[in-house]
Amino acid sequence: MESEAIQRAAVAVASRPQRKRWRQLAGQFVHDQPLGAIGAVIVVILIVVAILAPWIATYGPKATDFDAYLWPNHTHWFGTDNLGRDIFSRVVWGARLSLYVGLTSVGVGVTIGAIWGVYSAYIGGMVDAITQRVVDVVMGFPPIVLALGLMAVLGQSVNNVVLALVVLLSPSAARTMRSSVLSLKEMTYVESARAVGSSNLRIVFRHLVPNCLGTYIVLFTVNVAYAIVVEAALSFLGLGSPPDEPSWGGMLTGATQSLERAPYMALFPGLAICLVVFGLNLLGDAIRDVTDAKMRGQGGND
Amino acid sequence: MFKYVVRRLMLFVPTLLGVTLIIFLMVRLVPGDIATILVYDAGSLPADEAKAQVAEVRQQLGLDRPIVVQYLAWLGHATVGNFGYSYWEKRPVADIIGERFPRSMELAILTLVLAILWAIPLGVISAVKQNTWADYLVRVVSISGLSLPLFLSGILMLYFLVAWFDWLPPLEYVGLFNDPWVNLSQLIWPAIAQALYISAPIMRLTRSQMLDVIREDYVRTARSKGLGEPKVMYSHALRNALLPVVTFIGWWGGRLLGGIVIMEIIFAVPGMGTGLIDAVNHRDYPTVQAIVLLLALIFLALNLIVDLLYAVMDPRIRYA
Numbered sequence: 174m175e176s177e178a179i180q181r182a183a184v185a186v187a188s189r190p191q192r193k194r195w196r197q198l199a200g201q202f203v204h205d206q207p208l209g210a211i212g213a214v215i216v217v218i219l220i221v222v223a224i225l226a227p228w229i230a231t232y233g234p235k236a237t238d239f240d241a242y243l244w245p246n247h248t249h250w251f252g253t254d255n256l257g258r259d260i261f262s263r264v265v266w267g268a269r270l271s272l273y274v275g276l277t278s279v280g281v282g283v284t285i286g287a288i289w290g291v292y293s294a295y296i297g298g299m300v301d302a303i304t305q306r307v308v309d310v311v312m313g314f315p316p317i318v319l320a321l322g323l324m325a326v327l328g329q330s331v332n333n334v335v336l337a338l339v340v341l342l343s344p345s346a347a348r349t350m351r352s353s354v355l356s357l358k359e360m361t362y363v364e365s366a367r368a369v370g371s372s373n374l375r376i377v378f379r380h381l382v383p384n385c386l387g388t389y390i391v392l393f394t395v396n397v398a399y400a401i402v403v404e405a406a407l408s409f410l411g412l413g414s415p416p417d418e419p420s421w422g423g424m425l426t427g428a429t430q431s432l433e434r435a436p437y438m439a440l441f442p443g444l445a446i447c448l449v450v451f452g453l454n455l456l457g458d459a460i461r462d463v464t465d466a467k468m469r470g471q472g473g474n475d
Numbered sequence: 476m477f478k479y480v481v482r483r484l485m486l487f488v489p490t491l492l493g494v495t496l497i498i499f500l501m502v503r504l505v506p507g508d509i510a511t512i513l514v515y516d517a518g519s520l521p522a523d524e525a526k527a528q529v530a531e532v533r534q535q536l537g538l539d540r541p542i543v544v545q546y547l548a549w550l551g552h553a554t555v556g557n558f559g560y561s562y563w564e565k566r567p568v569a570d571i572i573g574e575r576f577p578r579s580m581e582l583a584i585l586t587l588v589l590a591i592l593w594a595i596p597l598g599v600i601s602a603v604k605q606n607t608w609a610d611y612l613v614r615v616v617s618i619s620g621l622s623l624p625l626f627l628s629g630i631l632m633l634y635f636l637v638a639w640f641d642w643l644p645p646l647e648y649v650g651l652f653n654d655p656w657v658n659l660s661q662l663i664w665p666a667i668a669q670a671l672y673i674s675a676p677i678m679r680l681t682r683s684q685m686l687d688v689i690r691e692d693y694v695r696t697a698r699s700k701g702l703g704e705p706k707v708m709y710s711h712a713l714r715n716a717l718l719p720v721v722t723f724i725g726w727w728g729g730r731l732l733g734g735i736v737i738m739e740i741i742f743a744v745p746g747m748g749t750g751l752i753d754a755v756n757h758r759d760y761p762t763v764q765a766i767v768l769l770l771a772l773i774f775l776a777l778n779l780i781v782d783l784l785y786a787v788m789d790p791r792i793r794y795a
Contacts, residue, residue, distance in 0.1 A: 306486075306489050306490065306493065307493070309486070309489075309490040309493070310490055310493030310494055310496075310497060311497075313490050313491075313493070313494045313771055313774065313775050313778075314494065314497075314767070314770075314771045314774065315729060315730060315732040315733040315770055315771070315774045316730070316733055317733030317734070317736060317737070318732065318733055318736065318751075318767055318770045318771065318774075319767075319771075321736065321751060321752075321755065321767075322498070322501055322763065322767045323501070324755075325501075325754075325755040325760075325763050326501050326502060326504045326505045327504070402624045405624065405626070406624065406625070406626055406737060409626050409737070409740075410736070410737065410740060410752055411752065411756070412752070412755060422626070425626065425627075425630060428630070429630055429633065429741060432630070432633060432634050432637050432638075433637050433638070436634060436638070439630055439634065443627050443630065443631075446624060446627060447622065447623060447624070447627065450622060450624060451622050454622060
């Protein structure tokens with residue numbers, strides 16, 4: 174419903190200058206989805222911090238030349254950790270790492286999944302049957318356990334986390350995309366396109382792909398939050414990003430060992446993860462409402 | 476019904492084989508050869524001696540045979556509970572599993588029972604007293620429970636235990652049958668921390684199901700024939716509302732397995748999760764394979780049971 178409203182608004186202002194149209198669309202979004210707007214603000218802050226990390230951070234992410242276990246003070250705003258690294262700087266650099274992992278893994282994983290799903294649903298038959306069994310197999314593992322197994326053989330590195338996430342994300346994205354194409358395939362406009370002699374390629378790119386875009390966007394936002402949490406969880410367990418990388422999850426590993434002495438070590442990275450996941454989920458819910466994709470939540474950040 | 480069950484079982488077999496194949500092949504992805512890693516990790520040997528030992532280990536592990544034969548042999552052994560030998564712990568993997576598996580299951584069951592014990596009553600209260608302070612309280616608590624990633628709620632719980640009660644994760648694990656009281660006092664905290672997280676969606680689903688059901692005609696009929704409100708709620712409404720909740724708990728319970736790993740690490744429970752992380756850190760691949768296989772099997776079995784249970788409980792599915 175909102176999507177219709179937005180489309181109408183978009184059509185109404187289509188003739189006006191570009192900037193005004195965007196302003197109106199944004200205004201509509203804030204009005205219809207106030208929580209989504211809060212989420213969007215949090216996500217924008219995350220992106221800005223990630224891009225400007227070298228200028229915002231007061232020290233390097235791996236610099237260890239300070240006293241260990243300093244409580245927050247005016248030179249080290251969030252204190253220093255067990256190795257004498259500045260926690261504020263690491264949290265700021267961590268934003269860049271989280272965003273990098275979230276965007277690349279979801280960008281690659283969901284895109285592969287989408288192509289796979291569209292292809293599988295459109296071709297049907299044996300190809301569909303076999304690739305769907307592959308999806309069954311990957312989804313037959315508890316997600317964190319599969320990721321741990323993959324990290325065990327790939328070895329610790331940020332890019333291997335991305336790779337493990339791609340393996341984790343693409344099959345479920347393929348399944349969602351497939352079901353959405355399966356229902357679109359039966360639409361009368363696809364039938365009529367076929368009746369007037371459109372080629373398969375034309376049907377897929379002119380009719381199916383544009384109609385799947387909403388599903389794709391929702392899959393994307395929902396999974397970025399998921400990917401960030403999985404990266405943090407893997408790093409927390411010591412099998413994600415290497416310990417010297419400023420990963421929010423990795424920072425918590427050191428923190429649990431000195432909770433009594435330095436609770437602030439857990440507080441700031443923990444807050445950062447919560448805030449980002451909260452923001453992305455709010456934004457994802459709002460986008461889901463706007464695009465009106467009938468999807469079940471991919472609930473759970475386990 | 477019969478047809479549905481047969482079809483579901485037939486889909487189960489290739490999935491199961493696929494899962495075992497992935498677990499088997501995963502270890503082949505390790506850069507280099509497992510035998511080489513085992514030998515060179517063990518210590519520094521002269522070059523020719525090391526080479527001889529690599530060949531010996533390769534033969535011991537059967538790595539010189541064709542890969543299909545290796546897979547079938549591994550699968551055959553696994554079905555009778557022989558998961559090979561752990562070079563790190565210097566004992567059969569089956570022993571490690573036998574020791575750690577019951578602890579993890581105890582933690583998982585404790586978590587699930589706790590979650591159900593408070594999620595369903597709270598969900599019902601929240602639906603029956605819709606839009607009162609009780610409803611809002613339950614909803615706010617459940618939403619915040621969901622937006623806190625599991626490892627954070629674990630750390631938070633640990634922090635409060637440390638700060639308020641001077642409680643530290645025990646250095647030594649006490650078995651259920653040695654001293655049930657001490658055992659429970661060790662497992663109850665990770666169980667509560669995870670139950671807080673997994674109960675949120677159960678609570679939300681119970682609430683929305685109850686809200687749907689109490690508007691149904693048969694509930695109105697029950698009321699109009701003069702039944703008391705508690706009787707209407709519990710024997711007419713709740714019974715029907717619980718059907719999707721039960722199947723959801725089965726599905727969601729499977730996802731709890733990943734969380735168990737995290738909770739065991741935070742609270743130092745020597746179960747399958749800590750076993751998996753230890754094995755990975757020591758490159759003890761037979762143990763990694765066995766633990767991942769077992770967790771995947773439980774996950775698959777739960778999914779299968781949920782699907783079959785659904786067919787048994789909901790006649791509409793049987794003929795779909």
